[in-house]
Amino acid sequence: MKKEVAVIGVGQSSFVRGYEGSIRELAFEAFREAMQNAGITQKEVDASIFCSAPEYDKQRSPAGVLAEYLGLIPQPTFYVESVCSSSSTGVKVGYGMIKSGLHDVVVVLGFQKMSEITSAESQERMGRGADIQWEAPFGTMMPAYYALYAQAYMANHGLTHDDLMKVRIKASTYGVINERAVYRKPVKPEDFKQGDPEAKMAGPVAWPLRVGDCCANADGSSCIILANAEKAKTLSKKPVWIIGIGAASEAVNMAARPDFTKGLSVGYAASAQAYKMAGISAKDVKVAEVHDCFTIAEIMAYEGLGFAPVGEGKQLVREKATYKEGKIPVNVDGGLLSKGHPIGATGGSQIRTIVLQLRGEAGPMQVAGEPDIGLVHNIGGVGLYGNVTIFGRE
């Protein structure tokens, strides 16, 4: 196992609707927890990286403002963005800074206050989330893009609405027990009953995707503290090592996507790189966090990561294989669907979950059998960017 760069501290705020504070106060919540978790002070931090999706921010160039509030000046700081995968991209950048020998300890802080702008402003920005020149003029939005994949899976792989519903129900099982989740209510099959006005998950958004297939918007922050091997060994009793990193990109325009029946190409490309670097294969992963911005995205993630063959991702939810007690537990913190998806904070929150799992500190969400290898799959846009990061412990 590579022991070059470790996670020595993790933190996240509660994911909430309408955070009652500014972005600097929101960022401090995750930072405080991660610093106390690592047991260090700002003097030990050599640099900081801030990550968000800038279209939600009113503050221009937030890195400097947040670094000051966190007490991380005069150390170097800058901003990294890859929409929904911003903070796992930040961790990749931090890994490179440490591995190069430039810095010993780096803070990666992801944040998003989606409620910073009005919902009308948000609707307008969401419509411009993909190719503004050639696609947005048709009235596209995120659920519609993922619905194109869901439709192709239904027509070609026998995927059903029932399968998608099972992904949502699984997520809610863990949202209920995750006190940091924005959506803490259980979801039941009757919530998806077509034609029942009481069924709050059943309404169409972008057919075949329904309300219950879409993740919960939230305000939130996450913080990951990275250290080189020497610092990790002196500062941390339970360092968790980054043993594999993969990242990829794909054409933004749907007209340039090779095959909608094979899911997102970045999932395959990023996981192949990460598995190769870690010297492991899919079957070695004991617990995973995948990017379930929509239910279909979790099914595609199973396949991209090699947990299931192409078109067979649905079998894992049918067999409950990705529940906490299953052969490969996935998103047992509620995922984006129930824990929530504060864009820039999401990747760091996924990493926090996996680090806590590997340390045996995940509380009611803890996977049995002392997992030693965990994986984080974080997608930006409609598979425009993809990061897969693999973690291990001694």
Next chain:
Amino acid sequence: MGFEKFGRKSFTAVTKTAKFVDLLAEGKVAGTVCKDCSAKFFPPRADCAKCFSKNMDWFEMPKKGKLETFTTAYYAPFGFESDPPYTMGVVDFGGGQKLFARLAKDIKPEDVKVGMDVTIRPLKYDDGQLSFEIIKA
């Protein structure tokens, strides 16, 4: 014509591929083809990504394709509120050529199927905006 005329609502005013809109007005849905290496692009590009040339010509998109996938939007982004529900899809013409657009309003939702034969036609909205749409072949 400026590119702000393209689509239900355009977010781009200036592009070297603005001739696309003039061709739409003539009833043509066109992509670009590199004069130096023959690489074809849709959506159109002003620069060839294969050989770095900027000598581009226009070619008309094929007429016969299959609907690869589709979705019906029941909510719309800001500026499109009066449109839902509307169906959008991807047409595969074969040979690596694809296109994304809305389906014509007169196709009944229950008649839309993955794999169905489709073609494309230019479209002019009441407010003068120019676009193109997918229709049954």
